[in-house]
Amino acid sequence: MSWIPFKxxxxxxxIVPKTVERDFEREYGKLQQLEDQTKKLQKDMKKSTDADVAMSKSAVKISSDLLSNPLCEQDPDFLTMVTALDTAMKRMDSFNQEKVNQIQKTVIEPLKKFSSVFPSLNMAVKRREQTLQDYKRLQSKVEKYEEKEKTGPILAKLHQAREELRPVKEDFEAKNKQLLEEMPKFYSSRIDYFEPSFESLIRAQVVYYTEMHKIFRDLTEQIDEPGLTDEQREKENEAKLSELRALSIVADD
Incomplete structure (x- = not known):
């Protein structure tokens, strides 16, 4: 015979009005969604800054590798062009690092701190649920004795059950009231909390791309050949590539 646990x-x-329970579920659901969104945003911001750092470091490495290419020793004009590119890439990397540091300080860290509040909130909700279960258990116990014949022993047990119920009921009502009052306040506070972070994020991007415009404008002025369009450069490259393909060492068998 299998053992059936006590239910x-x-x-x-x-004991809890349905409207109150719906209000509680709605407010807590909003906070659960907020927690998920905050964690996702923190993760995405970290991915974004990591990608930015990797991009600028790769650009610096490319220009550095070009500088060490033997072609730079043979062609002074090419050396001048690559040197200008290397300088621009290092400037870009420097501004990018400033941007990433600012985003880390003003966006990612505040997101992380905000996320750290949720475990305490979830624990408060869990304690409320545990108290509710105790409340239901004791209320059921009181009802059981209220339905029995009112003999001396039953009345004594009923009195004891009611005494056990009273502090649990008060504790639940206090926890429930506090959460129903504070959850909407916490949810509303997200706007004032995050607004400065997102303003900082936008400003950091604006400053960075403004500087990038200046850097690449200067680079263009240094390496651009007047009167030569992109289409003309493409035709020149194709002509040179055709010459290379005509060499016997790359001819098809």
Whole structure:
């Protein structure tokens, strides 16, 4: 014969109004969604800054590798062009690092601190649920004795059950009231909390791309050949490539 665990009976009396329970579920659901969104945003921001750092470091490495290419020793004009590119890439990397540091300080870290609040909130909700279960169990116990014949022993047990119920009921009502009051306030506070972070993010991007415009404008002025369009450069490259393909060492068998 299998063992059947004891199941806590549900009270017949509706101890928490359905409207109150719906309000609680709605407010807590909003906070759960906020927690998920905050964690996702923190993760995405970290990915973005990591990608930015990797991009600028790769650009610096490319220009550095070009500088060490033997072609630079043979062609002074090419050396001048690559030197200008290397300088521009290092400037870009420097501004990018400033941007990433600012985003880390004003966006990612505040997101991380905000996320750290949720475990305490979730624990408060869990304690409220545990107290509610105790409340239901004891209310069911009271109802059971209220339905029995009112003998001396039963009345004594009823009195004891009611005494056990009273502090648990008060504790639940206090926890429930506090959460229903504070959860909407916490949810509303997200706007004032995050607004400065997102303003800082936008400003950091604006400053960075403004500087990038200046850097690449200067670079263009240094390496651009007047009167030569991109289409003309493409034709020149194709002509040179055709010459290379005509060499016997690269001819098809």
């Amino acid at each position: 806590i009976g549900q009270p017949k009396k509706q």
